[in-house]
Amino acid sequence: MKSCWIDGQPATGLPVDDRGLAYGDGLFETIKVVRGKPQLLERHLQRLDEGCRRLAIPLDLPLVRAELLAFCGELDTGVAKLTVTRGAGRRGYAPPHPCSPRRLLLGSSLPAYPVQNGQTGVRLFPCATRLAEQPLLAGLKHLNRLEQVLARAEWQDSAYAEGLMRDSSGRVIEGVFSNLFIVRDGVLLTAALQRCGVAGVMRAELIECAQQLGVAVVERDLTYEELLAADEVLLCNSLYGIWPVVALAGHTWPVGVLTRKLQAAIADLSSVS
Amino acid sequence: MKSCWIDGQPATGLPVDDRGLAYGDGLFETIKVVRGKPQLLERHLQRLDEGCRRLAIPLDLPLVRAELLAFCGELDTGVAKLTVTRGAGRRGYAPPHPCSPRRLLLGSSLPAYPVQNGQTGVRLFPCATRLAEQPLLAGLKHLNRLEQVLARAEWQDSAYAEGLMRDSSGRVIEGVFSNLFIVRDGVLLTAALQRCGVAGVMRAELIECAQQLGVAVVERDLTYEELLAADEVLLCNSLYGIWPVVALAGHTWPVGVLTRKLQAAIADLSSVS
Incomplete structure (x- = not known):
């Protein structure tokens, strides 16, 4: 099971100029999903929001929440990995102004840890x-x-x-x-x-x-x-x-x-x- | 000017499960290219090779060199950014065995620094x-x-x-x-x-x-x-x-x-x- 959305749309490839790849310029959350419900949702969103604030990545939290909930509904049970990057960038470390952060959602099955x-x-x-x-x-x-x-x-x-x-x-x-x-x-x-x-x-x-x-x-x-x-x-x-x-x-x-x-x-x- | 090759082929998107995005699990070289020739080529390749060795990323150096030279020939004059990642990965930090490192080449114009x-x-x-x-x-x-x-x-x-x-x-x-x-x-x-x-x-x-x-x-x-x-x-x-x-x-x-x-x-x- 592998599904992926980028900015709310099904996708297979990340644009190659994304700063998440270039510099690791972003954050992620690994979220357990049970019967369509993301577990510890508020804690995940709160940490992501705080992280974006510290890295000065502008985050549309209501949009992220809505996309995550829709994604988890389709995933049903498994792991939703939510990644937010600073988005596309030109060459060089300077963060672009304005910037358009990118939202990635990647689904996978629950890990099979020994019980x-x-x-x-x-x-x-x-x-x-x-x-x-x-x-x-x-x-x-x-x-x-x-x-x-x-x-x-x-x-x-x-x-x-x-x-x-x-x-x-x-x-x-x-x-x-x-x-x-x-x-x-x-x-x-x-x-x-x-x-x-x-x-x-x-x-x-x-x-x-x-x-x-x-x-x-x-x-x-x-x-x-x-x-x-x-x-x-x-x-x-x-x-x-x-x-x-x-x-x-x-x-x-x-x-x-x-x-x-x-x-x-x-x-x-x-x-x- | 923006051109991109992944593993030697023109491409626009990086597979979303790449460990370069997930963990910054890779290395890069930013190479000046003048009339098709990558400057300080051997030093760039040597550093990349040494970096891959230290991160235990298996690198096919002759292949990387050949792709880079072909890419620079097409670019003519500008900057070739060469990125090598550990490639696709399942969820989790453990490096996959065997792994298939991915080679990205991204072209852009020379930066316009004040003379x-x-x-x-x-x-x-x-x-x-x-x-x-x-x-x-x-x-x-x-x-x-x-x-x-x-x-x-x-x-x-x-x-x-x-x-x-x-x-x-x-x-x-x-x-x-x-x-x-x-x-x-x-x-x-x-x-x-x-x-x-x-x-x-x-x-x-x-x-x-x-x-x-x-x-x-x-x-x-x-x-x-x-x-x-x-x-x-x-x-x-x-x-x-x-x-x-x-x-x-x-x-x-x-x-x-x-x-x-x-x-x-x-x-x-x-x-x-």
Whole structure:
């Protein structure tokens, strides 16, 4: 299953002068779609809107929303990848004034992750690729993703479902395609994202969920030692929800009580949405 | 004038599942073409080859060369932008095995830079955007160029022909679309590019040219204070050659003797190639 719309019309090719290709000058959202309904829709649109604001890409949010909903209706169940680029450009980095951002929608089937990932937990590969520290781009789901490409290329062994990414100072940040949380003494902690990392929509959802369950959530710098000393470790993203982490480089963690509680809360949520 | 080939065939659209768009997973070369001949051809191909090796993109260099030469013959005089991406990909960062890299050639006219830039010199805009330090990508002309987009968007005033980019530690690195050299006591210095920056082909050409003129060239970390204290400052890239830098944030430099000598050497070179 592969369908594609560009600017609301079925399309197969992106104009070759698009700045999304030339410079990675754009943003994307990877959205789970169940029976025509995009999950966590408002969070995805809000992050996209915020990203466009930070990159000074003018976004027609009502139009994006309408196109996305129509696209998801046709897709029914699967993944809708929504990309917004700054659109066509002449040669050179200077953003065109005025610019006409381009909207791409690409449909695919749901990824076939092993169901055990969520049940018995996953092993993390310790990626050597570090995340560079760039406050101007931190948190954004932009199209400059070579670090993730390099990190994901570090392992082929399917025994590792994800990889751990640290920043160039060694802080624990996230997975290659997931956010990471640790639990210590009943508190849920996740990396602050001022210097690098992606502010995932499931990360935001999970933080709110935990707070509603009465769990304290702290966003701050996390050391590798804190990760190793954690009571529980978990990963999340908008497609698979939550995976417990049970092993990394010789260290092991149990699948914890709070992880199970959060999985249940997330599952309840998607059954009512 | 706009012509485009994809994989050796005239084309207008890039397949929407290309990883060049999705992740900036690729590299590019911006090549000056004069009467059908690509300038600094071997340096461009060598850098592309090295970049593909570092990103583990398998490149058919003889094929790329043949297509480029044919494309330049049709273009006659202008700019040939050669982009190599990792090609089509499924959803997810993992590089496909095997992968079929895609070759794009895009033609345009020569940029219309003011001729005074090379004569009386240019003013530099002091960009606030810093280059993040990522050794794995340093030196490469890859498609992850949001830092340059943000830096170039910092000024609209045409009084500034280029902008100065420093790294996150404050070191002087390069221009937004140029490399930068300083002259101090007869020695030519330019930033080492182990942490960030683009290893320009004109930078390499200039280093060799200077050495042939008997000028010592040093690549090392450069501080902002060293830039300000320089006898001469100059910029280079493969399209415009060399521009003297005469002003930055209240500081001024004269157009120096070595800068003129290097301009003459570069001009001689292009008249014989």
